[in-house]
Amino acid sequence: MEFCGLFSLKDRVAIVTGARRGIGAATAILFAQAGADVAISDIEAGTGELDAIAGIIKQSGRRALALKCDVSLKSDIDNMVQKTIDTFGQVDILVNNAGGGRPGSLLELSEDDWNFTLNLNLKGCFQCCQAVAKHMIAREKGAIVNVNSVESLRAVRDISHAYAVSKSGMTLLTRQFARELPKHGIRVNEVAPGSIRTEMMKPVWSDPERMERLRTMSLWGRMAEPEEVASAILFLASDAASWVNGHTLIVDGGYMA
Numbered sequence: 001m002e003f004c005g006l007f008s009l010k011d012r013v014a015i016v017t018g019a020r021r022g023i024g025a026a027t028a029i030l031f032a033q034a035g036a037d038v039a040i041s042d043i044e045a046g047t048g049e050l051d052a053i054a055g056i057i058k059q060s061g062r063r064a065l066a067l068k069c070d071v072s073l074k075s076d077i078d079n080m081v082q083k084t085i086d087t088f089g090q091v092d093i094l095v096n097n098a099g100g101g102r103p104g105s106l107l108e109l110s111e112d113d114w115n116f117t118l119n120l121n122l123k124g125c126f127q128c129c130q131a132v133a134k135h136m137i138a139r140e141k142g143a144i145v146n147v148n149s150v151e152s153l154r155a156v157r158d159i160s161h162a163y164a165v166s167k168s169g170m171t172l173l174t175r176q177f178a179r180e181l182p183k184h185g186i187r188v189n190e191v192a193p194g195s196i197r198t199e200m201m202k203p204v205w206s207d208p209e210r211m212e213r214l215r216t217m218s219l220w221g222r223m224a225e226p227e228e229v230a231s232a233i234l235f236l237a238s239d240a241a242s243w244v245n246g247h248t249l250i251v252d253g254g255y256m257a
């Protein structure tokens with residue numbers, strides 16, 4: 001295959017969760033530029049942001065489907081997968097990007113906050129993988145990319161929290177699926193971004209003091225842009241990564257080195 005063809009997603013169908021903004025939106029747009037039709041979903045589907053991303057995808061000459069989906073709800077996931085298949089006929093790529101959580105020290109965290117964070121980051125990823133893999137198995141091919149975090153690698157914050165625990169579980173989930181699914185032609189990998197300039201990190205980039213601290217700690221003196229993670233996700237989703245499976249691709253500018 002030609003060099004550029006390796007990175008092409010021409011005529012593939014992708015689902016990207018949590019895609020109304022941030023890393024999910026950047027990934028969906030890049031996938032469309034690489035030739036994919038994209039189903040974009042988010043828990044917040046009525047703000048106009050998801051439709052705006054769908055509009056950008058269509059401008060690239062690809063098809064887009066905007067769906068409301070809370071990844072912590074199995075019924076929403078089943079609906080997202082079914083509607084994608086009804087519309088596009090197949091699913092080749094799944095990006096489990098939806099994520100977040102409620103902050104707080106593990107010592108103080110309520111059961112409700114623990115469940116919220118684990119259901120979103122860990123159970124949500126598991127259920128999306130399971131639902132989509134069942135369709136990929138029938139076609140004997142597919143690629144799944146989970147959006148993890150450097151916080152899964154070691155306890156980097158002063159206060160421990162459920163987000164890091166849930167993301168650490170995601171790594172084993174990625175690896176378990178990566179062992180189970182190759183016999184069906186499906187690869188499963190994850191990216192682990194460092195600090196990325198999205199709404200999630202607004203408390204940092206909108207606070208000059210915290211931003212200055214981050215600049216000092218970062219090897220590059222800056223926060224990364226969502227597109228810099230999207231390109232790593234594209235690599236893992238594409239045939240260029242045909243022999244990459246069960247891998248955690250750290251995308252942090254070397255922070256954890």
Ligand SMILES: NC(=O)c1ccc[n+]([C@@H]2O[C@H](COP(=O)([O-])OP(=O)(O)OC[C@H]3O[C@@H](n4cnc5c(N)ncnc54)[C@H](O)[C@@H]3O)[C@@H](O)[C@H]2O)c1
Nearest residue numbers: 018022023043070071097098099149193195196198199200
């Ligand atoms: N920004 C960073 O520095 C950073 C670093 C490491 C990892 N990440 C991970 O990247 C992913 C994307 O985050 P982002 O930085 O773009 O933040 P973001 O807050 O801009 O995007 C997260 C998206 O997920 C959606 N979402 C939240 N709960 C959902 C649910 N239950 N179901 C479906 N969608 C839901 C939100 O509405 C939002 O659109 C997350 O998994 C996050 O943990 C981000």
